[in-house]
Amino acid sequence: MSGGAPRERKFEVAAREALRDSQLRRNLTRATGTIREKRAAVTGEMPDWEALREAGRRLKAETMAHLDEHLVQLEASVTARGGVVHWARDAAEANAIVRDIAVGEGAREVVKVKSITTDEIGLNEALAAAGVTAIETDLAELIVQLAHEPSSHILVPAIHKNRAQIRELFLEAMGLSPAELSDEPRELAAAARRFLRERFFRAQVAVSGANFAVAETGSVCVVESEGNGRMCTTLPRTLITVMGIEKVVPTWRAMEVFLQLLPRSSTAERMNPYTSFWSGVRPGDGPQAFHLVLLDNGRSRVLADAAARETLHCIRCSACLNVCPVYARVGGHAYGSVYPGPIGAILTPQLRDSAAADTLPFASTLCGACYEVCPVKIDIPRVLLHLRGKAIEKRRASPSGWRSAEDAAMRAAAYVLTEPRRYERVQRLARASQGVLARDGTISWLPGYLGRWTGTRDLPAVPRRTFREWWEQRW
Amino acid sequence: MRLSLFIPCFVDTLFPSAGRAMVAVLERLGYALDFPSGQTCCGQIHVNSGYRAEATTLARHFVEVFGASDTVVAPSASCVGLVKDVYRDLARESGDAALVEAVETLIPRVHEFGQFLTDVVGVEQVGAYFPHRVTLHTSCHSLRVLQVGDAPQRLLAGVRGIEVVPLPAAEECCGFGGTFAVKNADTSAAMLSSKVANVLATGAEFVVAADNSCLMNIGGALSRQRAGVRTLHLAEVLASTEAQPWLPQGARP
Numbered sequence: 001m002s003g004g005a006p007r008e009r010k011f012e013v014a015a016r017e018a019l020r021d022s023q024l025r026r027n028l029t030r031a032t033g034t035i036r037e038k039r040a041a042v043t044g045e046m047p048d049w050e051a052l053r054e055a056g057r058r059l060k061a062e063t064m065a066h067l068d069e070h071l072v073q074l075e076a077s078v079t080a081r082g083g084v085v086h087w088a089r090d091a092a093e094a095n096a097i098v099r100d101i102a103v104g105e106g107a108r109e110v111v112k113v114k115s116i117t118t119d120e121i122g123l124n125e126a127l128a129a130a131g132v133t134a135i136e137t138d139l140a141e142l143i144v145q146l147a148h149e150p151s152s153h154i155l156v157p158a159i160h161k162n163r164a165q166i167r168e169l170f171l172e173a174m175g176l177s178p179a180e181l182s183d184e185p186r187e188l189a190a191a192a193r194r195f196l197r198e199r200f201f202r203a204q205v206a207v208s209g210a211n212f213a214v215a216e217t218g219s220v221c222v223v224e225s226e227g228n229g230r231m232c233t234t235l236p237r238t239l240i241t242v243m244g245i246e247k248v249v250p251t252w253r254a255m256e257v258f259l260q261l262l263p264r265s266s267t268a269e270r271m272n273p274y275t276s277f278w279s280g281v282r283p284g285d286g287p288q289a290f291h292l293v294l295l296d297n298g299r300s301r302v303l304a305d306a307a308a309r310e311t312l313h314c315i316r317c318s319a320c321l322n323v324c325p326v327y328a329r330v331g332g333h334a335y336g337s338v339y340p341g342p343i344g345a346i347l348t349p350q351l352r353d354s355a356a357a358d359t360l361p362f363a364s365t366l367c368g369a370c371y372e373v374c375p376v377k378i379d380i381p382r383v384l385l386h387l388r389g390k391a392i393e394k395r396r397a398s399p400s401g402w403r404s405a406e407d408a409a410m411r412a413a414a415y416v417l418t419e420p421r422r423y424e425r426v427q428r429l430a431r432a433s434q435g436v437l438a439r440d441g442t443i444s445w446l447p448g449y450l451g452r453w454t455g456t457r458d459l460p461a462v463p464r465r466t467f468r469e470w471w472e473q474r475w
Numbered sequence: 476m477r478l479s480l481f482i483p484c485f486v487d488t489l490f491p492s493a494g495r496a497m498v499a500v501l502e503r504l505g506y507a508l509d510f511p512s513g514q515t516c517c518g519q520i521h522v523n524s525g526y527r528a529e530a531t532t533l534a535r536h537f538v539e540v541f542g543a544s545d546t547v548v549a550p551s552a553s554c555v556g557l558v559k560d561v562y563r564d565l566a567r568e569s570g571d572a573a574l575v576e577a578v579e580t581l582i583p584r585v586h587e588f589g590q591f592l593t594d595v596v597g598v599e600q601v602g603a604y605f606p607h608r609v610t611l612h613t614s615c616h617s618l619r620v621l622q623v624g625d626a627p628q629r630l631l632a633g634v635r636g637i638e639v640v641p642l643p644a645a646e647e648c649c650g651f652g653g654t655f656a657v658k659n660a661d662t663s664a665a666m667l668s669s670k671v672a673n674v675l676a677t678g679a680e681f682v683v684a685a686d687n688s689c690l691m692n693i694g695g696a697l698s699r700q701r702a703g704v705r706t707l708h709l710a711e712v713l714a715s716t717e718a719q720p721w722l723p724q725g726a727r728p
Contacts, residue, residue, distance in 0.1 A: 016661045307564075325648045329665045363659060365652025365666070366523070368619035385561065388525030410521060414529035417484065417515040418536050427488050442698060452660035456667070457695030460489050467482045467491035471498075471510050 008356040011363040014334040024160050024331050031159045032322045038268030039319060039373065046264070055257045056376040060313035063250055064303060070215040070248045071294060077218025081280025083290040088242075091121035094295045098123060098207060098240050099130045101291055105238050107132055107205040113222055113229040114138030115209025116316065117295060118242050119151060119338040120351070123207065134207070135199050137228040139192050146173040152332030152340060154318040155266050160331050163188060196228060206232035206287070210243035211315070212258060213292070215250050219279040220292065223262060223272050230276050239278075239287035244295050246303075246312040258315060261375035266317035298351035307386045311346050313376045318343075320370035320380060326363060335360060342370035346383045349391070358394065361387035405449070424468070431462040438462075477507045479544035481585070483554040484516040490687040496714035496721060497550045497588050500601055513540040517554045522561055523653035531565045531574075538562075538577045546595075547585040550710050552685045555587040556620035587617065589685050589709050593626040599633040604717045606636035609707070610679040612670070612693060613645050614686040627685055627709055634712060640677040644669070651692035663692075671696045674704060681707045 018024060043049050063070060075085040088094035102110055110127065112118065112134050124134040124145075136145040143158035144151050146169045151157030158166070167183040170176065170191050181191055208229065212221040220241050222229050233239055249255065263272040281290050302312055321327045321341030332340035336356060337348040345364055349357040361384045370380040396407065416422045437443045438461035446454045453459060465473075478501060482494040501508055518533030537558065541547050549555050559582050566575040592598050611631060617623045631639050650656065650666025657663075670693055674682050682697070684690050687708055694706035715721030 012659050012661070015659060019661050019665050325650070325666050325669075326659075326662055330662055361525075362655065363662075365615070365648045365650060365655045365663075367615035367648035367652070369615075369646075369648070372619055382561075382564070385522060385525075386564075388523075389527040390525075392525035392527075406524070410524060410526045410529060413516075413520060414526070414532055417518075417533055420513050420515055423484070423515045430488070444699070449657060452657040453695070455660060456664040456699065457692065458698040459695060460691070462488060463491055465491060467487040467494035468510065468512065470491055470495060471480075 008354060009336055010356055011334060011336070011359040014336060015330040015363070018330040018334045021331075023162070023165075025329060027160055027162050028328050028331055031156065032328045035268055035322045039265060039322065042264045042268050042270055043373075046260075052257060052261055053375055053377050056261050056315075057313065057378075059249065059254050059257060060376050061310070063248065063254075064246070064309055064312055066250075067245065067248070067303060070250050071245055073215040073250075074213055074218060074248050074292075075294075077215060078220075078280055078290075078292050079218075081218050082282075083218065083280040083292055086291060086293045088293050088295045088297070090297050091295075094121050094242055094293050094297070095123055095126035097291075097293050098242065099126055099132070101238065101240055102127060102132050102205050102207075103130055105205050107203075107238075109133045109135060109199065109203055110205045110207050110240075111135050111137050111199055111203040111232045111236065112141075113206065113208035113232045114141045114157075114224065115207070115242065116151070116154060116338050117209045117244050118207060121242070121295065121297060123242065135196075135203075137196050137200070137232055138224070139189065139226060139228070142192060142196070143169060146170070150333065151338055153321055154316050154339065154341070154343070155321075156318075160333070196231075200228075200231045200235055203232075203236045205238045205240065206236040208233060208239065208241045210241050210247050211262070212249050212255065213243055213247055214252055214255065214277075215248050217252060217279055219252075219277045221255070222276045223259075224274045224276075225267060225269075225272070227274050230274050233276050233278060234286050236287060238289040238291070240291045240293065242293045242295055244297070245299050246314075262315055262317055265315075265319040265373065265375040302347075302350045305350070308346065308350060308383050310378050311343075311350060311383060313378050314343050314347065315376060316343075317375055319373040319375065323369040323373050324364075325367065325369070326365065335363070342380045342384075343378070346378075346380055346387060349387055358391040361385075361391060424466075427462070427466050431464075434461055477509065477545060479541060479547045480508055480510045481514060481517075481541065481547050481549035481554070482510070483519075483549060483551045485691075486550060486687050489691070490708065493550045493687055493708035493710055496708060496710040497548070499714040500588075500592075500603075500710055501548065503602060504596065504598065509544075511540045511544065517557050518565075519554055519557045520653065522557060522565070523655075527565060527568065530561075531569050534558075534562050534565050534578070535574060538574065538581055541581060541585070542577060545584065546591075547581075548588055548591050549585070550588045550685070550708060551687065552587045552589075552614055552617035552621050552623065553688050555585055556616040558582065558585050560620050587621055587623065587685060589617075589626050589630055590621060590623045592713075593623075593629060599629045601630070601633065601713050603634040603713045603715055604636050605634050605712050605715045605721070607681055608638040608640060608677075608679045609681040609683050609712065610640045610642040610674060610677040611645065612642060612649065612674075612682055612684040612689055614684050614689045615646075615648050617685045618646060623685070627683075630709065630713060631683065634715075635717075637712070640679050642677055642682075643673045645673075649689045649692050651689050653688070656692060667692060667696050671700070671702070675702060679704060681705050681712075683707050683709055683712055685709045 140158040153159040518530035521530035650663040690706040
């Protein structure tokens with residue numbers, strides 16, 4: 001994250017706070033609504049869109065089935081072309097590798113291509129601790145870095161901010177007077193360009209993530225819209241790429257599919273503006289040292305779970321965030337992770353073992369809008385259900401797990417519902433005991449936990465006859 | 476063809492009129508019906524909340540109750556969706572080959588009411604008369620799990636006297652989500668407030684859906700706000716005829 005680690009809070013608590021922010025709601029509704037319509041238009045015009053999605057899904061599934069082999073091939077290809085490959089088991093190892101290279105180069109500053117993976121491992125903070133300043137060069141990433149906030153969206157880290165808020169940030173960070181900068185997007189972009197250009201020219205080391213890496217040729221790919229990423233991957237002497245191990249693709253041929261799926265799903269563009277590929281190093285052209293850090297950080301654990309493995313298929317397009325009715329209301333920060341929205345709700349609890357992260361699979365109505373748009377057809381609702389199951393299993397394995405009120409209620413419900421006589425008795429009991437609560441066929445107040453329902457909604461009272469009573473009396 | 480009725484637990488208990496309406500329509504179409512009395516709940520609450528072991532027990536119960544039925548029809552896209560979409564996973568996880576087999580043979584025989592009419596029977600006109608302005612909430616599980624497409628719209632189009640007004644952002648979730656509505660009550664309420672605003676913008680008297688669960692949520696807010704708009708199950712609209720206009724639960728004093 002560009003500034004400050006996301007706080008570890010239960011989703012419902014963080015969401016409650018976010019829901020009070022009317023500016024956030026307006027910014028998000030506008031931004032996600034616009035991108036949602038555009039995406040629908042540019043995918044709808046493709047006659048073979050569904051076939052492409054299926055091809056993307058298969059390519060990813062086949063890659064994951066032989067991930068080890070593809071990674072070893074990638075290492076060989078990159079090495080053969082003059083690159084250096086490093087393997088990092090976790091965030092600490094990856095950060096140490098990058099830090100040592102940067103410090104070894106004598107760098108006080110590194111310029112960065114937008115990379116969520118480096119946010120995931122907290123690279124900027126690790127570099128800062130070694131006296132190296134990381135400068136985010138993606139416009140939206142720069143905005144959240146200047147705001148000392150974590151990213152709130154996979155593609156548009158500053159989606160929660162509008163241009164007036166961005167202007168204020170720039171005024172302060174760039175030392176401008178109010179008369180020097182308006183909130184016109186063109187002026188804001190120009191200010192960022194001036195700010196960044198200086199830094200591009202003096203940077204000796206750049207850090208990037210990777211959208212893809214082709215095993216057969218050792219070619220690493222970054223897909224971006226601004227060209228700032230390309231500045232980073234071409235100008236500095238040394239380039240370090242931190243890449244999650246799931247980003248490898250076996251062949252060039254696969255890029256045909258992904259370079260169609262990704263831009264249309266993410267920015268709703270027919271073709272991506274800046275698609276950079278580099279294969280090792282070439283004397284006299286571009287960086288003269290290239291390091292590829294292959295990061296696990298929990299990914300092989302995800303791979304081991306057959307029911308959740310497809311989480312690793314994600315190509316980080318963010319289409320699922322843009323269509324998610326929960327995300328549109330609470331924003332990215334409520335997820336307490338650099339991976340927000342539906343994909344974050346399944347990825348974060350698998351990468352991070354924490355009680356707060358375990359609330360994320362429950363942060364969904366299972367409406368399925370995410371699955372419908374996913375370019376590689378990740379069945380997010382199914383994985384959410386699976387992870388809910390794992391969260392409950394984990395809680396039950398803890399000393400107090402079996403004594404939670406919910407657990408008791410669920411066990412009681414199962415006991416009642418497996419035997420029709422018991423179920424009918426409970427129906428009659430509910431009807432008989434609703435007396436004081438029900439008025440004119442409506443219940444407007446319920447005690448305790450159920451009061452969360454009646455806080456904003458009525459509930460119908462149990463009618464005089466259940467369906468089954470009516471059915472029996474018919475005969 | 477003989478049909479077995481699957482009336483999900485909350486429909487049975489809280490919304491029996493949706494079940495009765497489905498009976499009225501199916502009998503009007505000439506079907507013989509039975510109601511396997513051992514039925515209780517499909518296990519949706521447990522699956523939704525992560526209690527998969529308990530859900531599997533209920534799935535097993537469901538399969539036993541309906542194992543002998545040729546065709547099962549239910550007035551709930553969500554519960555039918557669970558049977559068709561999740562039972563396979565539960566059975567597989569249980570490692571019980573007999574359960575896997577039983578689930579596989581049962582799945583194609585279970586139908587959501589509206590989809591049964593349009594896709595299995597092939598009717599869109601069921602002789603209904605409903606002289607009211609309505610809007611349709613296309614519930615998420617109808618749309619995305621069962622993929623009913625425009626089946627409810629076609630059924631409503633076949634109703635005489637009806638005026639169907641399109642619901643803005645109809646495909647967006649109402650915020651119910653089962654236990655989500657209480658676990659994440661604030662987010663749920665935020666989603667519901669958009670849905671209610673869209674419903675009110677249509678000027679409809681009734682919001683119609685193929686699921687009482689969404690309707691319980693949307694209707695709960697409409698009732699709390701005294702909005703003067705009622706919810707109605709699709710089956711209740713289709714049950715209404717000139718001879719016997721359907722009176723929704725509680726619509727009369």
